[in-house]
Amino acid sequence: MPDNAEDLNGAMRAAVFLLSLGEDAAANVLKHMEPREVQSVGRAMAELNTVSSDNLSNVIQDFLQTLSTESAVGNNPASYVRSTLNRALGETKGTRMANRILQGKDFKGMDTLKWMDAESVAMILKHEHPQICAIVLSALDGDHAAEVLSFMPVEGIPDIMMRVANLDQIHPQALAELDDLLQRQVVEASPVPPEKVEGKRIAADIIGLLDSNVEAEVLDRITEEDEVMGNEIRDLMFIFDNLLALTDRHMQRLLQEEEISPDKLVIALKGASEEMKTKITTNMSSRASEALLEDLELKGPVRLSEVEDVQKEIIQVALRLSTDGEIALGGKGGEEYV
Structure with a gap:
């Protein structure tokens, strides 16, 4: 919306004035307008995001000026303004607005x-x-x-x-x-x-887009200064779905780790996407895959916090293997392998 009332077109001026009247009064005005006019003013009302008090005051003052120069109003525009606003807004609000307009109060x-x-x-x-x-x-x-x-x-x-x-x-x-x-x-x-700003998540997003060597150094320095913060940023940077970026060979290497037991996989996959379930089961032997899917189907409800804790444990194993150079996590900031 233009900053100056002078820059407002007719539809915008009408929109500002109607918005100042309230829904019921504005509706009563709109029902007396032609369809094309309603469309034009309605579009202008929808596009208004903020209206300064100066613009509102200027539009109302222009409304008064227009009334005072129209021959239909006669010789007593003040009476016409009071009557019109009282009928549009009710006596209390209409009188208040009329007094402000006629007395020049801003x-x-x-x-x-x-x-x-x-x-x-x-x-x-x-x-x-x-x-x-x-x-x-x-x-x-x-x-x-x-x-x-x-x-x-x-x-x-x-x-x-x-x-x-x-x-x-x-x-x-x-x-x-x-x-x-x-x-x-x-x-x-x-x-x-x-x-409200989620600073840790923003930091995680930014760090994740850095060169992999710089990323590692930044995370290490943050962890040295504040271990809790460093771990929280790592948790936000590497979520369970990041494992989808692993190649099949690296996923198979991850699943070989003793810490990732079949029981933990069942819990972790309770809160995972179908894509993740497929990614893991296709990198297991047929027998292990069938057993995992059967256990997953028979597993009862699991607390979300427990699922998240187990997923974090698996992520930590993946991060350790990545640091050791045995797998490449890829994804944000990860260096491509050829």
Whole structure:
């Protein structure tokens, strides 16, 4: 979406305005439009990802300006605006928006909260006085306000809701001061929740794409500094399905190790893909393969944690053989053999 309202085309302006009305009111407007207009505006609404408070304010101001210059409105555009918005939004919300438009109020703080996710709004309000919380929640749509409350301490909700119920009139000056406060909070508090980053998995992916010699050195250095972290990264780098990259000869070599008993293979294959089962059984003797498949079919449920532990044991054996040069794991960062 363009940063400046001047760059918005007609469909985008209509989309911004309709989104500000809420679903029911927007639906009532759309049903009076031609199908092609609905398609155009609907496409614009779907493409909107964020709407700045400045763009929203400018679109509404343009709406007022258009109304005031249309001959159909007559000599009292203010009355027309109030009547239209009251019918579209209901008396309470319509009056609030009409007052903001006609009085030239630009409540950027309040507007910003309306476009923010509920958890971020709750982070702003959690340290505010219950009366401020009540006023802010009264300005939000009901479902948005309820979701905000779901992120706030339960013990404080009854007091806030009693204050909402007792709201009658809010002095314009007090509302303006509150809006200034909220605008500073939005700018200074950085309320957006921190993004969760799986650092170890990212490191594993990056290291796995390095040259094999560099990869080994990096892993060894990390393990020297922090053994637990090093092992966790290795576990993420080499998963059981990586064994599919083994050549048949190297798979046969792996299965010769005493640590990989038939009982362990049965447990490991309980959580494996059909491709992995085929990879292993085709590299065993016919008798061993038939016995393994029969045991696997008869084996009852196994805890996922047990399956993962046994798979890790087999991976460790494969890593040891790879380090000794007896097999080539290939896959990410692995050196090709010819």
